[in-house]
Amino acid sequence: MTELLQPAALTLAILADAALGEPVWLYRRVAHPIILIGQVIAWADRRFNRESATPAARRRAGLFVCLAGVAIAFLLGWGLQALLLSFPGGPLWLGLLMSTLIAQQSLYTHVADVAKAMELSGVEGGRIAVARIVGRDPEVLDEAGISRAAIESLAENFSDGIVAPIFWGLVLGLPGMLAYKAINTMDSMIGHKTPRHLDFGRAAAKLDDAVNLPASRLAALLLILAALVLKGARAAAAFRAVKLDATRHKSPNAGWPEAAMAGALGFAIAGPRRYHGVLVSDPWMNDGGRWQLKAPDIRAALALYWRACALLALAVLACAVS
Incomplete structure (x- = not known):
């Protein structure tokens, strides 16, 4: 095992996050690493994204900010990893820090809250809960729309929030995880096709697509395999949906886990x-499947999700003991 490849620490990170989730008591006192990254990106956006600049100049500024942000995050991760591994029990401390960059428990909680809200308060409660995790207009969503939004968020964030940081942690250790989270956060903040960020955020959006490509395919594979161990799920249908529909999605990556989850559960x-008042006509993932979904369908998606997380943890553990 090299210094930058720490599957043992990453295994501890996965288990810690699954068992404990986000330590709210700690983040009341110390800012979450992603919050700090976001603050730096917001400052860079204000400082370098000048509306008076030409589109080409804004693209160059955005590329500079993107590359500088990734470099700083990588070097910070390298320094922290070297420091923590120099302490007694270094992999344990490294694993605990890595766990802050994985979102298994928090993703489950946020999506489960949507199902719970609909079970207790109907559509109005579901709209309030789903608005916390998706950007679409909640006031026009019915029960089926709320359920689909929650399941789509679960599938996409399984790739972005769990599989991708773990993948880059296996490849490059903590430096890879921090660099990935910097890219992902930049994309979420400035990688939009709005007048302000169309040019400035282009590099962040393109780089985010690139670094999420391997994780999205791996996430789809994990969901297909998880369907083998969930009663009522169908792995063959999940594979077929990925083959037919994944590349039809507007995102080069989101369609893979979404199609796999949809196909597995029908x-x-x-x-x-x-x-924001604009109808987006995107293709269906697992076209022909059942779209009138309800709260129990969110619960079924969460059951598939946890099995996929468990398979990922076993794969990382296998790397640690090999």
């Missing part, structure tokens, strides 16, 4: 939806 997700 659902149809994505499709036409509304953002």
